[in-house]
Amino acid sequence: MLKQFTIFHMDILKKKVANTNRKLNIVFLTGAGISAQSGIKTFRDHNGLWENHPVEQVATPEAFHANPTLVQKFYNQRRAQLLSDEVSFNDGHKYMTEIESSEHNVVIVTQNVDDLHERSGAKNVIHMHGELLKMKCQDCSYRNEIVEDLEVENKCPSCGATGSLRPDIVWFGEMPYHMNEIYELLEEADIFISVGTSGHVYPAAMFVQNVPTDCLKVEVNINETQISSNFDCHLVESSSSALKKIRDYILPQK
Ligand SMILES: [Zn+2]
Known part of the structure; x- marks a missing residue:
């Protein structure tokens, strides 16, 4: 039975914030659900297919x-x-960034x-699956930002190899970044x-089991x-409305 986020849990959150006389360590883990509200295609609504390819x-x-x-x-x-122009950050990103800019130690x-x-202004962001606006060379240590298309005939500016540039994205079967x-x-x-x-993609799905028992x-x-x-409580709703509530409890003055 799903434990819905209740006043009781809100109180735990509020007390945790009020009774800890040090900065709290707050770790967010975000997935496709927060970007879906920004118009980013997740392909779930198309059975996970892109041009007939899973x-x-x-x-x-x-x-x-x-x-x-x-x-x-x-x-x-x-x-x-x-x-x-179709894509921009949404209120969920904004509320999370407001929590990040609080006195607490917040990492996304x-x-x-x-x-x-x-x-949305967030500073402490760790991209465990890489970034769409970065590229890297498979043959050397070259990495750079990219906004244009990448083509197979492009040459690596560092080692000169053709066809070795690829998105700096962690693909299925590759090791996620920054794990330590x-x-x-x-x-x-x-x-x-x-x-x-979603809880389907590992190792992120296991993170909830790696926190202290009193977290x-x-x-x-x-x-x-x-x-x-595996969680103490849930907000079964859109990320923007849920994060507004969480922001109001962590930053009650807002
Ligand atoms: Zn290279």
């Missing part, structure tokens, strides 16, 4: 090896959409590859808030997830 089959090193043109096209479309660990947290830093943050967390993440674990999602039972 998205999971485009986002792999094997796919890039077999059909780099297809994979570059997929990410070029995603990048162009991110930079288009995101599985999202968009830059919407940064656009993330586990250190989780071990020190007073409040862990998971927002819009308050809050899940924000429009649906119950397969990891919901």
Whole structure:
């Protein structure tokens, strides 16, 4: 049975904030759910298909090896959409950034590859799955920002290799970034808030089990997830309305 976020839990959150005479360590984990409200395509509404390809089959090193043109096209479309007028940060990002700019130690660990947290003003963002607006070379250590399309015939400006530039995105089967830093943050967390993440993608789905026993674990999602039972409480609603409530409890003066 899902434990809904109640006044009781709000009180725990409020007391935790009021009774701790030090800065609280607050760790957010965000997923596709927070960006969906910004117009970012998640492909869930199309059965996970992009041009008849399952998205999971485009986002792999094997796919890039077999059909780099297809994979570059997929990410070029995603990048162009991110930079288009259709997409902007939403209230969920904004409220989270307001909490981040409080006196507390707040870090946003995101599985999202968009830059919407940064656009809303957030500073402490860790992109565990890479970033759409960055590229890297497979053959050397070259990394840079990118807003244009990447093409298979592009040459690496550093080593000169052709076809080695790729989006700086962690594909299925690759190791997520910054894991040591993330586990250190989780071990020190007073409040862990998971927002819009399905609980299907590992290792992020396990993070809730890596926090101390006295850490308050809050899940924000429009649906119950397969990891919901690991949390103390839930806000089953949109990320923007839930984060407004959380902001008002952590920053009661607002
Ligand atoms: Zn290179």
